[in-house]
Amino acid sequence: MSTSGKQRFIIAGLGNRGRDSFARALLSFPDRGLPEFKQKAEIVAFVDINPERARVANEVLGTRIPVFAGLAEAASKHPADWAIITTNDNTHADICVEALRRGMSVIVDKPLATSVWECERIVAASREAGRQVVVGHNMRYNEHMFQMARMVRSGAIGKVQQVESGEVLDLTHGGSYFHRWHSEFSKSSGLLNHKCCHQLDIINWVIDDRPVGVSAMGDRTYFVPRPDLKAGPRCSQCAIAKQCPHYCNIDVSYPGGRPEDEKRLRRMYVDVEHVDGFIRDACVFSDRNTINDHEVLNIRYAGGVLGSFSLMTFAPREYNYFYFTGTEGRLEYSVVFEPNEKLDDNRSGAETGFFANEGKPQIRLLHKDGKVEFINVKRLHKGYGHGGADVKLIASVLGVPIEGVDPIQRATPEQARNAVAIADMAARSIAGGGRYVAIEETGRDRPPLPPSARRKG
Numbered sequence: 001m002s003t004s005g006k007q008r009f010i011i012a013g014l015g016n017r018g019r020d021s022f023a024r025a026l027l028s029f030p031d032r033g034l035p036e037f038k039q040k041a042e043i044v045a046f047v048d049i050n051p052e053r054a055r056v057a058n059e060v061l062g063t064r065i066p067v068f069a070g071l072a073e074a075a076s077k078h079p080a081d082w083a084i085i086t087t088n089d090n091t092h093a094d095i096c097v098e099a100l101r102r103g104m105s106v107i108v109d110k111p112l113a114t115s116v117w118e119c120e121r122i123v124a125a126s127r128e129a130g131r132q133v134v135v136g137h138n139m140r141y142n143e144h145m146f147q148m149a150r151m152v153r154s155g156a157i158g159k160v161q162q163v164e165s166g167e168v169l170d171l172t173h174g175g176s177y178f179h180r181w182h183s184e185f186s187k188s189s190g191l192l193n194h195k196c197c198h199q200l201d202i203i204n205w206v207i208d209d210r211p212v213g214v215s216a217m218g219d220r221t222y223f224v225p226r227p228d229l230k231a232g233p234r235c236s237q238c239a240i241a242k243q244c245p246h247y248c249n250i251d252v253s254y255p256g257g258r259p260e261d262e263k264r265l266r267r268m269y270v271d272v273e274h275v276d277g278f279i280r281d282a283c284v285f286s287d288r289n290t291i292n293d294h295e296v297l298n299i300r301y302a303g304g305v306l307g308s309f310s311l312m313t314f315a316p317r318e319y320n321y322f323y324f325t326g327t328e329g330r331l332e333y334s335v336v337f338e339p340n341e342k343l344d345d346n347r348s349g350a351e352t353g354f355f356a357n358e359g360k361p362q363i364r365l366l367h368k369d370g371k372v373e374f375i376n377v378k379r380l381h382k383g384y385g386h387g388g389a390d391v392k393l394i395a396s397v398l399g400v401p402i403e404g405v406d407p408i409q410r411a412t413p414e415q416a417r418n419a420v421a422i423a424d425m426a427a428r429s430i431a432g433g434g435r436y437v438a439i440e441e442t443g444r445d446r447p448p449l450p451p452s453a454r455r456k457g
């Protein structure tokens, strides 16, 4: 703690999340953080392997926070209580372990890591250091998710027997991952890990159980090289970009008119790409993709529950669902995302800060006698990031009272590992032609590349 009594934070990774979700929140930017946050927290250093991106963060945020290329140097010059780790998924384990060994507690964004093996290193380091690890599973702070967890855990459907769930991404949202580092398996372990870890964690959390085996299949058939399109290597150098449903307009400003959001993608990535070579608007149909774009899996839980899950990245509409069936009834959650009327075409989407409108999320309780009860859920803090989920997570860490937070919403590293475990087992199963993979097979190494990664074209 600083002499002024504030919690000291180092932020590692000054991209999308580090800068605009966490730094802006701790600095109490409107719609990001509560006014109390900056009275309780102080950012003492920024760390990024691209120091230019951290410099831009200072410029955009109006701060003069010292910038370092590594956590070790930052921590030795500016001791801190917490490290916030918002770097690429494959770097989380090393940075977490370094922070914990230096006596810091950690907020690490989801997914905890890219394999069970790396998660175990984090869990062991946190136990050894006696420091906290809080994982950015912010979806738990969504009121509908919390409502489901409360109902199922309190026995509203009896003993859970089966779960069906799926994450169906539309063309812009699904495609957005194929413009960036996420489409390289070595950096994300695929979208089942990177993206679906949220939803897999919700399943594990709602039924309060841990996965012990998975059989899965997956492939990439849509985001494949398309020589017929004669597309350029990146949207900003592509003759057909404006006709493409995946066009990423690198020059657009985010809605809201805030100065920090002006030409957000250009300033955050393109202006500094000469330092690290990271291309933000790579063609989604390039041959660099090594992840699957659709996957289906079956999951077995320790307590006997059976689960099925599917990931789809190229659907016309976005859709999410969780269906839990127990001995006394069934709980269903679903939401269809609706087109955003503010968009004059379908091509701007997630890339530009315009997301499809969240439709009307619905929870239905199907009683044993067939009667259907619709459950009303009150939304709180909806104007903040991720529908209010981010501000609640950060408030809970800083001890700032905020409505709608319960200790069970905080994801422990052991629980976060269980979401990664499903993706890890699924990757091994897919590489093995769909065979059943038990949890004991994980924990020694990273999962293998999907077979689709080796297929070019």
Ligand SMILES: NC(=O)c1ccc[n+]([C@@H]2O[C@H](COP(=O)([O-])OP(=O)(O)OC[C@H]3O[C@@H](n4cnc5c(N)ncnc54)[C@H](O)[C@@H]3O)[C@@H](O)[C@H]2O)c1
Pocket: 012, 013, 014, 015, 016, 017, 018, 047, 048, 049, 050, 053, 069, 085, 086, 087, 088, 089, 091, 109, 110, 111, 136, 137, 138, 194, 276, 386
């Ligand atoms: N919880 C959520 O809702 C949510 C949403 C989006 C992203 N995320 C997670 O946040 C993390 C960051 O994602 P993003 O969208 O901000 O990515 P990004 O590419 O915008 O930013 C990543 C930053 O990390 C830096 N970096 C990479 N390796 C580093 C290293 N070894 N040391 C220091 N800096 C390093 C990069 O230079 C970049 O500035 C990912 O793990 C992602 O899964 C979580």
